[in-house]
Amino acid sequence: MHIHILGICGTFMGGLAALAREAGHRVTGCDAAVYPPMSEQLRALGIALIEGYSDKQLVQPGFAPDMFVIGNVVSRARLPDGTPKFPLMEAILERGLPYTSGPQWLAEHVLQGRHVLAVAGTHGKTTTTSMLSWILEDAGLQPGFLIGGVPLNFGVSARLGGPGAGRAAQVKEEPAPCPGRPFFVIEADEYDTAFFDKRSKFVHYRPRTAILNNLEFDHADIFPDLAAIERQFHHLVRTVPGSGRLVVNAAEESLDRVLAQGCWSECVRFGPAQAGQSPGLEARGEPQDFEVLRHGQPVARVQWALGGVHNQMNALAAMAAAEHVGVTPARSAQALAGFQNVRRRMEVRGTVGGITVYDDFAHHPTAIRTTVDGLRRQVGTARILAVFEPRSNTMKLGAMKAQLPWSLAQADLAFCHTAGLDWDAAEALSPMGARAQVAADIDSLVRQVVSAARPGDRVLCMSNGGFGGIHDKLLAALAP
Numbered sequence: 001m002h003i004h005i006l007g008i009c010g011t012f013m014g015g016l017a018a019l020a021r022e023a024g025h026r027v028t029g030c031d032a033a034v035y036p037p038m039s040e041q042l043r044a045l046g047i048a049l050i051e052g053y054s055d056k057q058l059v060q061p062g063f064a065p066d067m068f069v070i071g072n073v074v075s076r077a078r079l080p081d082g083t084p085k086f087p088l089m090e091a092i093l094e095r096g097l098p099y100t101s102g103p104q105w106l107a108e109h110v111l112q113g114r115h116v117l118a119v120a121g122t123h124g125k126t127t128t129t130s131m132l133s134w135i136l137e138d139a140g141l142q143p144g145f146l147i148g149g150v151p152l153n154f155g156v157s158a159r160l161g162g163p164g165a166g167r168a169a170q171v172k173e174e175p176a177p178c179p180g181r182p183f184f185v186i187e188a189d190e191y192d193t194a195f196f197d198k199r200s201k202f203v204h205y206r207p208r209t210a211i212l213n214n215l216e217f218d219h220a221d222i223f224p225d226l227a228a229i230e231r232q233f234h235h236l237v238r239t240v241p242g243s244g245r246l247v248v249n250a251a252e253e254s255l256d257r258v259l260a261q262g263c264w265s266e267c268v269r270f271g272p273a274q275a276g277q278s279p280g281l282e283a284r285g286e287p288q289d290f291e292v293l294r295h296g297q298p299v300a301r302v303q304w305a306l307g308g309v310h311n312q313m314n315a316l317a318a319m320a321a322a323e324h325v326g327v328t329p330a331r332s333a334q335a336l337a338g339f340q341n342v343r344r345r346m347e348v349r350g351t352v353g354g355i356t357v358y359d360d361f362a363h364h365p366t367a368i369r370t371t372v373d374g375l376r377r378q379v380g381t382a383r384i385l386a387v388f389e390p391r392s393n394t395m396k397l398g399a400m401k402a403q404l405p406w407s408l409a410q411a412d413l414a415f416c417h418t419a420g421l422d423w424d425a426a427e428a429l430s431p432m433g434a435r436a437q438v439a440a441d442i443d444s445l446v447r448q449v450v451s452a453a454r455p456g457d458r459v460l461c462m463s464n465g466g467f468g469g470i471h472d473k474l475l476a477a478l479a480p
Contacts, residue, residue, distance in 0.1 A: 002064070003105070004057075005029035006088065007071025008049065011148040012189065012201070014042055015158035016069065016102050019110055019146065021045050022160050028065070030057060030088065031073075041150065041157060055091035068092050068099040075195045101194035103204035106146070110160070111184055111205060114144070117321055118188035118205050120236060121213025121249075123367050124314045128213055129187040130154075130342050131318035136183055138335035139327045143183040149361070152340035183325060190232050192222050200232040208244040209324045210236060211317045215254040217400075218364055221393035230254060234261045241265065245324040247317055268324075270316040272309070281320050281329065287312040287377065292319065292329050300329035304336050307346075308374025346375065349471040352478040354455030359471050363392045363464040365403035369410075375460055376410040382456055386411035387449055387470065389463035390421060398423035405431040411460070413437075413452055417445050417467070442468035450477045 003020055007013050008029025018041065021027045029042075030050040042049060050057055053074070057063060070089070077085040084090045092099055100108075117136075119129040130151035136143040137153070144161025151157075162182045188202035188210070215233060217226045233255070240246060242264055248255050250271035259267065268280035273293060282293040287307050292300040302315055319332040341347075344361045351357070362371040372386055386408050394400060401423055408414045408429075414436045418425045429436035439445040449459060461471055 001066040002026040002028070003067045003069050004063075004065035005069045005071065005102075006053065006086070007031055007073040008042065008047070009033065009039060010071055010073060011157065012146070012187075013069070013071040013102050015146045015148070016106055017042060017047055018045055018156060018158040019106070019144075019160055021047060023109070028063075053086045053088040055087040057088055058091055058095075066098065067105070068097060069102055069105050070099055070194050070196075071102055072192055072194050072201075101197050101204075103193050103201045104197070107204040107206070110144070111186075114182050114184040115209070115325065116205050116207040117143075117183065117185045117209040117211075117325070118202060118207035118236070119186070119211045119213065119317070119321075120188040120190065120202055120233065121211065122190075122216050122218050123364065123370070124213050124310055124317075125187045125189070126342055126361070127311065127345055128211060128314040128317050129185055131314060131336065131339055132211075132321055133185045134339050135318055135322045135327055135332045135335040136185065136325070138338065139322070139331055141183055141325070141327075143185050145185040146187065147185075147342075148187045148189070149345070150343040152343065153338070188236065190229060191219055198222075200235065202236050203232070203239060206239045207236075208241060209247070209321050210240050210244070211247040211321050212237075212249065212252075212255050212258065213314065213317050214249050214252050215258065216366060218392075218394050220397050220399035226254060230258050231261075233258045237261075237263060237265075245321070247320040247324075249313065249317070268320050270320050271313070281316045283312050283316055287374075292316065292333065294329075300333035302333045302336050304339060306339070306341060307378045308370055310370040310374065346371070349461075350475045352475050353480060355453050355457045355459060355478055357459045357471055357474050357478075358461060360460060360462045361464055362388075362462040363390070363395060365400050365407035368404075368407040368462055371462060372408060372410045372460065375458060379458055382458055383412040383454075384410065385413045385415065385449060385453060385457055385459045387415045387417075387445065387459060387461045387474075389417040389465065389467050390425070391463050391465045391467075396420060396422065398428075401425070401428040404428050405436075408432065408436075411435075415439065415445055415449055417442065417463075417470075442470055442473065446470060446473045446477050449474060453478065 009031040017027050028048045074086050126149040129147045133145040134153045146158045190200045192198045244265040246267045250269040270281040273282045273284045284291045289303045291298045319329045322332050347359045349357045349359050362368045416425045416438045418438050425438045
C-alpha cells in the first residue's frame with residue numbers, strides 16, 4: 001500500500017514512517033519544517049518528502065495514496081485571510097479520500113497480536129522507552145519499538161522487531177516471553193491523537209505492560225487542568241488486561257488518584273528507598289551506582305554512565321516492566337551498564353577552548369530542573385550556563401513561567417530565547433537577578449552566552465525543537 005503521512009517530520013510520525021517502510025509499504029510524506037534527528041533518519045530511509053501542505057500534491061503524476069495518515073499537527077485552522085492552513089487536508093475531506101490517524105494506523109497494522117509495553121508519563125518517556133527496548137534487546141528478545149527520539153544503542157527511532165531485527169544476544173538466563181507474542185515497546189504520549197480524535201494517543205496502543213512514570217500538568221493548549229490529564233491516564237489503565245502489569249511510580253500522588261478511579265491489573269510500584277509506600281523495586285545509592293532492592297533485599301546493582309535521580313527512577317521503571325516478560329532485575333542491570341542514552345539527552349555537541357556545549361530536549365520546568373540538577377551532580381562546582389527556549393505550547397502560553405527560576409536554581413547563569421512568547425520572560429526570570437538574560441533572536445543569544453562563557457564552563461542548551469541551530473553557532477563563535 002502507498003501511505004502518505006501529513007506531519008511526517010514529527011518524532012512519532014517519522015517513526016511510524018520508518019515502520020511502514022520496513023513493512024514493505026511505499027511511504028511518502030509532507031511537513032512544513034524539517035530538523036534533525038528525524039530529517040536525517042527519513043533521508044537515510046529514502047522516504048520522499050514534500051515541503052508544505054498544498055493540495056497540489058494530489059495532482060502530481062503517479063500520486064494516488066491508498067491511505068493518508070494524519071499527524072496531530074494538522075488542523076482545520078484558517079489563516080488571517082480566511083484560507084485553510086492545511087489545504088491538503090481540506091482536499092482530502094472534500095474528495096472523500098481514505099484517512100486515519102497515526103496511532104490508529106499503528107494499532108491496526110503493527111501492534112495487533114503483539115505484547116505491547118507502553119511507557120507513559122509527563123517526563124522521561126523517551127529515555128525509559130529506550131532503556132526498556134535495550135534491556136529486551138540485550139536479553140535476546142528482539143523487540144520492535146517506536147521511540148520519540150533516537151537511542152544511541154540502536155541508531156534509529158523505530159523498527160518492527162522479531163527474528164532478524166537485532167543481535168539476539170546469548171544470555172545466561174532464558175527469559176519467559178509470552179508464546180507467539182512478539183514484543184513491541186512504545187513511547188505512550190498523552191497528547192491528543194488528531195483533530196478528529198481528541199483522545200490521548202496512548203489509548204490506541206492497548207498494552208499488556210504499562211509504565212506510569214510520573215504525572216503533572218502539561219499541554220495547557222489542550223488540557224484545562226491536571227484532572228483532565230489524570231482522566232486520560234485512567235483511560236489507559238482501563239485498556240490493560242487483567243493478566244497485564246502496571247508499573248507505577250510510588251512517589252506520585254497524581255498516579256494514586258488515577259488508580260483510585262479503578263485498577264484491574266497487577267500493580268508493581270517503584271521508587272527511592274525512602275518512598276515509604278513499599279514499592280516493588282527500590283533504589284538505594286547514588287544515581288550512577290545504586291542497589292535495586294525488593295522487600296529491603298538487594299536483587300541487582302546498576303553501575304552506568306547516566307546521572308540524575310530521574311534516570312535512576314527511569315531505570316527502576318524499565319526493570320520492573322522487563323521483569324513482566326521474564327527478564328530478571330539482575331539481567332536488566334547488566335544491560336543498563338551498556339546503555340548509551342538517547343540523542344538530545346545530555347548529548348555533548350562539542351568542546352571548544354575548554355567550554356563544553358550540551359544539547360538536551362528538556363522544555364517543561366520540572367524536566368529543566370532535573371536536567372540541570374543531573375548535570376550539577378556530574379560537574380560539581382563547574383559553572384553551568386543554561387540556555388533554553390520556551391517552545392512547547394504550554395510554555396508559550398506562559399502557564400508555567402513562574403516555575404522557571406525554581407527550575408534553573410542550580411544554574412550559574414541562564415539565557416532565554418523569547419521569540420514567539422506572549423509573556424515577559426525578563427519579568428518571569430527577575431527573581432534570578434543578574435544571573436538571567438533574555439534575547440529575542442538566536443544571534444543575540446549566542447553573543448550573550450559567548451561573552452559570559454569561560455574555560456571550564458558547561459553550556460546546556462534545552463529545547464524541544466531545533467533551537468535555530470544554536471549548538472553549532474555557539475561552537476563556531478567560541479572557536480579562536
